Amino acid sequence: MKLLVVEDDPTLQAALLRLLGQWGYGTEAAASGWEALAWLDREVFDLVLLDLGLPDTDGHAVCRQLRQRAHHQPLVLMLTARDSRGDKLQGFAGGADDYVVKPFDPDLLRARLAALLRRADRPLQNQLSWGPLLLQPGQTTLQVSGQPLELTRKEALLLELLLRAQGSSCSKAQLLHGSGDGRREVGEDSLRAHIRSLRCKLTAAGCAPGLIETVYGLGYRLALTPAA
Incomplete structure (x- = not known):
């Protein structure tokens, strides 16, 4: 799952990106309303964490647009220091799904995010499976034939994208964007290294060596006939 953090305070933005990464989410970040809308024009995000006090516009205006x-x-x-009843009502009227006031409890924020994503009125799977693989989105512990296998956060995000595709090809661009952490650019060499590491772990856990296939000139996919 991928989240967009819209926050102009660099310290808080970095803290949010770090927390979300630890919780298993892919992220991107914006420091203004214009930058947020530009991201939303070119990317698909599951959820937007939106500050109200942005340098170029109000978060309410961003939500309405x-x-x-x-x-x-x-x-x-909406994640903001504005805690008045009027601001909350305006936020919900403008299309917000939830409203958390700063300073916030990280555990409470994590629970609110999970609850929102669970009850969203769209196809959202609690578990992703393919052959012997079973993964809870946002988690880094993969079940392989019922046995736990620990992945890095990047490996788990990549595998989640491949599992969601259910045997269809994922382009390198899709995998790079979907596994981004919003803090540094990740190139194709890094992507290949993460895929290689993921393949090695899966093979060592008993999966067929060809479970993750290279689609030459495009990217990767899970083998169309999953090995048991």
């Missing part, structure tokens, strides 16, 4: 668009509609969680 987002809700006026005809294409993909991510969830919106």
